[in-house]
Amino acid sequence: MSTPDTFALVDCNNFFVSCERLFQPELRGKPVVVLSNNDGCIVSRSGEAKKLGIPMGGAFYKVRDIVARHGVCWRSSNFSLYGDLSQRVMRILQSFARDVEVYSVDEAFLAFPFVREDIEDVGRLLTRQVEMWTGIPVSIGFAPNKTLAKIATDRAKKHPAAGGVCSLVHASEEQRNAVLAEVPVGDVWGIGRRMGPFLMQQGIQTAYDLKHAPEWLVRKHLTVQGARLVRELRGDVCFPLARTVPKKTIASTRSFRRYITDKRELAEAIATYVGRAARRLRGQSSYASLVTVYIRTNPFSTRYPQYHKSATVAVPVPTASTPRLLTSALAALDTIFAPGFHYQKAGVIFSGLLPMHVWQRTLWGEGEAEQEQDDALMRALDSMNKKWGDGTVFVARQGVQQPWSMRQDHKSRRYTTSWQELLHVKIS
DNA sequence: TCTGGGGTCCTAGGACCC
DNA sequence: TCTGGGGTCCTAGGACCC
Numbered sequence: 001m002s003t004p005d006t007f008a009l010v011d012c013n014n015f016f017v018s019c020e021r022l023f024q025p026e027l028r029g030k031p032v033v034v035l036s037n038n039d040g041c042i043v044s045r046s047g048e049a050k051k052l053g054i055p056m057g058g059a060f061y062k063v064r065d066i067v068a069r070h071g072v073c074w075r076s077s078n079f080s081l082y083g084d085l086s087q088r089v090m091r092i093l094q095s096f097a098r099d100v101e102v103y104s105v106d107e108a109f110l111a112f113p114f115v116r117e118d119i120e121d122v123g124r125l126l127t128r129q130v131e132m133w134t135g136i137p138v139s140i141g142f143a144p145n146k147t148l149a150k151i152a153t154d155r156a157k158k159h160p161a162a163g164g165v166c167s168l169v170h171a172s173e174e175q176r177n178a179v180l181a182e183v184p185v186g187d188v189w190g191i192g193r194r195m196g197p198f199l200m201q202q203g204i205q206t207a208y209d210l211k212h213a214p215e216w217l218v219r220k221h222l223t224v225q226g227a228r229l230v231r232e233l234r235g236d237v238c239f240p241l242a243r244t245v246p247k248k249t250i251a252s253t254r255s256f257r258r259y260i261t262d263k264r265e266l267a268e269a270i271a272t273y274v275g276r277a278a279r280r281l282r283g284q285s286s287y288a289s290l291v292t293v294y295i296r297t298n299p300f301s302t303r304y305p306q307y308h309k310s311a312t313v314a315v316p317v318p319t320a321s322t323p324r325l326l327t328s329a330l331a332a333l334d335t336i337f338a339p340g341f342h343y344q345k346a347g348v349i350f351s352g353l354l355p356m357h358v359w360q361r362t363l364w365g366e367g368e369a370e371q372e373q374d375d376a377l378m379r380a381l382d383s384m385n386k387k388w389g390d391g392t393v394f395v396a397r398q399g400v401q402q403p404w405s406m407r408q409d410h411k412s413r414r415y416t417t418s419w420q421e422l423l424h425v426k427i428s
Numbered sequence: 429t430c431t432g433g434g435g436t437c438c439t440a441g442g443a444c445c446c
Numbered sequence: 447t448c449t450g451g452g453g454t455c456c457t458a459g460g461a462c463c464c
Contacts, residue, residue, distance in 0.1 A: 036432035059431040104464045192462045223438055251434055300431055
């Protein structure tokens with residue numbers, strides 16, 4: 001594939017809040033926030049909530065007073081709803097461009113093999129279409145590469161008069177420089193918490209400064225990824241559109257509703273996470289060869305002593321079988337568990353993933369029958385859970401009560417993915 | 429009382445080999 | 447007396463993203 005001539009980034013505005021508003025019109029025009037798992041952090045804010053100074057990613061309990069004073073509405077996160085709406089948006093984008101990279105739940109890069117004069121009209125058509133068909137407002141930025149498209153999209157959001165569209169495709173060098181000079185260096189895609197302040201210290205305040213950073217500084221202090229980023233600011237293409245490839249690691253981690261001190265409860269949580277991650281592993285037709293388990297106390301706590309540890313074990317034979325992966329995970333837990341601590345979070349990570357068919361081809365018959373049996377059993381389990389709902393069949397070790405499972409006090413219904421929770425509309 | 433979850437990529441440093 | 451150095455592979459951990 002030759003290098004595309006135009007890149008676009010489509011970004012859903014306040015995505016989780018927009019999803020909640022779609023089915024709860026009473027939330028429109030009000031300050032709204034959506035919280036992370038366990039109702040811990042703020043992960044999405046409406047424009048009204050941003051204006052109140054509620055920080056993105058901040059701890060919810062720290063802004064309780066603002067919430068009370070201004071009547072801010074809040075919702076626990078509802079990922080099955082967001083995932084479903086995300087897919088609908090992405091399908092529409094795929095009808096606009098052949099090359100689409102779904103970058104995250106609320107963002108996608110598009111590539112076009114042409115440069116057109118009327119690209120902003122295309123953008124307006126696209127944003128209208130998405131909003132009309134899904135109810136989700138989006139912004140779009142066009143540019144000659146991904147890094148600049150990201151900047152264009154941010155600009156589109158800041159200047160709503162332009163209809164949620166911004167293009168840097170036809171901008172002259174001077175115009176582009178003027179735009180870059182308004183972007184703080186820390187807001188550039190790929191410059192984070194550590195590099196941002198460091199670059200500022202070096203006198204590099206804006207994206208424009210970074211674009212013109214001296215070569216020695218780029219080589220000495222930026223990673224290869226950082227050097228590519230600088231080249232993209234200059235207009236080169238260093239980050240091509242990525243194809244959808246299988247994940248290299250699959251993780252399931254959660255913090256608990258309350259502290260766990262009991263090893264048996266910790267094992268229940270681990271078993272639950274193994275089940276969840278193993279299902280996603282099978283979803284991409286992979287086997288895992290390594291299982292990592294980690295446990296930790298609350299790093300913010302000053303009341304209790306700190307402890308965190310992880311262990312990685314190789315499974316005897318790469319597998320996607322929940323019970324076999326669980327055996328390895330519990331063995332790993334045995335090596336790291338220490339009594340007397342208040343555990344706040346645990347996680348399971350599968351790595352060393354390989355495609356099932358590749359593995360099976362290299363198998364020499366040894367263990368093949370067992371593996372086929374495992375796979376058949378898991379297929380049956382997955383299809384039952386798909387048919388009758390999650391949690392119909394599970395490994396007993398997961399526990400039934402799960403008193404440690406996460407807190408979600410203000411969760412909206414699964415309007416689009418659960419028959420029991422479908423939106424009922426009265427037609428008179 | 430209460431601070432998320434799931435990823436990718438890169439680098440440094442140790443082990444090992446010749 | 448004087449005890450190398452370069453390459454590769456692996457892993458842990460950091461930085462960054464949404």
